[in-house]
Amino acid sequence: MSEYVFLYRGGEAGRSPERVQQSMQKWMAWFKDLGQRGHIKDQGQPLERTGKIVKGKQKSVTDGPFAEAKDIVGGYTLIEARDLEQAVELSKGCPILEVDGGVEVRPVMKLNM
Amino acid sequence: MEPSEHLFRHEAGRMVATLTRIFGTHNLTLAEDVVQDAFCRAFEVWKVRGVPENPSAWLMATAKNRAIDVLRRERTARTFEPELSRLIQSEWTLTPAVEELFATSAIKDDLLRMMFSCCHPRLGEESQVALMLNILCGFTVDEVASAFMSTHAAIEKRISRAKKALASSKKLVEVSSISEFSPRLPVVQRALYLLFNEGYHGASPENAVRVDLCREAMRLTALLLEYPDGAVPATYALAALMHLDAARLPARVDDLGNLNSLFEQDRSKWDLKLVAEGQRLLDLSARGPELSEYHIEAAIAWTHAIADCAENTDWENIVSLYDKLVSIRPSPVVALNRAIAIAQRDGPERGLKAIHEIRDSDRLATYPFYHAALGEFELRSGGREAAQEHFRTALALARNPMERQFLTRRINACERGTSLPGVADAR
Numbered sequence: 001m002s003e004y005v006f007l008y009r010g011g012e013a014g015r016s017p018e019r020v021q022q023s024m025q026k027w028m029a030w031f032k033d034l035g036q037r038g039h040i041k042d043q044g045q046p047l048e049r050t051g052k053i054v055k056g057k058q059k060s061v062t063d064g065p066f067a068e069a070k071d072i073v074g075g076y077t078l079i080e081a082r083d084l085e086q087a088v089e090l091s092k093g094c095p096i097l098e099v100d101g102g103v104e105v106r107p108v109m110k111l112n113m
Numbered sequence: 114m115e116p117s118e119h120l121f122r123h124e125a126g127r128m129v130a131t132l133t134r135i136f137g138t139h140n141l142t143l144a145e146d147v148v149q150d151a152f153c154r155a156f157e158v159w160k161v162r163g164v165p166e167n168p169s170a171w172l173m174a175t176a177k178n179r180a181i182d183v184l185r186r187e188r189t190a191r192t193f194e195p196e197l198s199r200l201i202q203s204e205w206t207l208t209p210a211v212e213e214l215f216a217t218s219a220i221k222d223d224l225l226r227m228m229f230s231c232c233h234p235r236l237g238e239e240s241q242v243a244l245m246l247n248i249l250c251g252f253t254v255d256e257v258a259s260a261f262m263s264t265h266a267a268i269e270k271r272i273s274r275a276k277k278a279l280a281s282s283k284k285l286v287e288v289s290s291i292s293e294f295s296p297r298l299p300v301v302q303r304a305l306y307l308l309f310n311e312g313y314h315g316a317s318p319e320n321a322v323r324v325d326l327c328r329e330a331m332r333l334t335a336l337l338l339e340y341p342d343g344a345v346p347a348t349y350a351l352a353a354l355m356h357l358d359a360a361r362l363p364a365r366v367d368d369l370g371n372l373n374s375l376f377e378q379d380r381s382k383w384d385l386k387l388v389a390e391g392q393r394l395l396d397l398s399a400r401g402p403e404l405s406e407y408h409i410e411a412a413i414a415w416t417h418a419i420a421d422c423a424e425n426t427d428w429e430n431i432v433s434l435y436d437k438l439v440s441i442r443p444s445p446v447v448a449l450n451r452a453i454a455i456a457q458r459d460g461p462e463r464g465l466k467a468i469h470e471i472r473d474s475d476r477l478a479t480y481p482f483y484h485a486a487l488g489e490f491e492l493r494s495g496g497r498e499a500a501q502e503h504f505r506t507a508l509a510l511a512r513n514p515m516e517r518q519f520l521t522r523r524i525n526a527c528e529r530g531t532s533l534p535g536v537a538d539a540r
Binding site for chain 2 (some may be wrong): 013015016017018020021023024025027028032035043044045046098
């Protein structure tokens, strides 16, 4: 088994309370399913959509948002999968895809030689 | 833990109401933004961590913290109530003041305050209902539009006008003051009645939406009954009417998606729990001399509820109840229903006669079930061609696929010459 990070980008919750709730319930069901199949190493944390960016030798500090709303990383999960192909397959169930968001699937570099 | 059904919708109303009391009605949009923000946080956190033990308290606490941020940020840019403005100027008083405004005892009546405030007398009934759905029930403009089978633009205009009227009222209606409460109570009852009816008889083709509207109307009516000043006989009668009508909802549309009239319905599908609760509420409504239109309508619904089939229904009683209803709240639709009851009691010719006697019948010209009733009575008295003509007119006016299907079946029945035991009333 290898580890992968899912980075969730974009995908606003929307303005309808009913839709927000439905979307949340889809996420919960998705996580539950992944967990039951033994793919979740760490469910991760949601991230605030604001913050600061520190850059360069001058250590210049600027305010977020860092990019277009559709590109902001809203959270991450640490996943265990057989290979990249399986990790990608798992990511396809993510409800963020239904609201114009995306999942970035990144293999965690293996350090043991 | 799974969130309860419609949790966000229901919490939205309570939270907007509380924040509007604190920020003032002119800052309604600000209140809505804070609620939206709290939902986004809940969404992000709960989807990973699960729903907390007490989700309502979590949401309200999140809204409170956000409100403190907003007041701190906006204390110079916006106007708040003089008393609040004074308290939020200093960091020493800001947080304790907001804590107090969010205390459980303070937020207890907020939803009711907002409900009464939405029924602003300057607003038309349709606007009151749209505003209630939007603010109290957390329906977006699009959701209200689909419930009313209207366009986004039309509903947006109606709601934004209604919000302006609400903003101009400066403060929410004080429900603990009987002089503010009592005059508005009948307006609130009427709006709840219309909300329920929109779900029950409305033109929307989407079954799920309709049932949602009925459920929201029942939820808000139950809230009104929790208050001694609101729990008057007419409110009990209103609640009884809703329960007895809602009991028939499972039978209105059959497994094939066909709309079934009261006469065709499989009565074993009626919800007996709702009937029993309706009866209990009806008993509670029978205090004092007041006889409201809701009492009469509930009595009609009750008479249907206890009959095992259309033929064994006490039509005599129903006709006399409609006679009373016509005298309290005359309307062409009520008169049409009365004519249908007369046809059941005295035969189709008498029914036709009663329909032709309806005053203002031109107001029914675009109502499909007016023509359908004419068709049904003609069919039953043997006028097959005339009947078909009426059903065709009705079909051209039908508002959704279910109504069209229903009327097409009636047109076909004319060709076969078989009439249903019942009539076209789609109740």
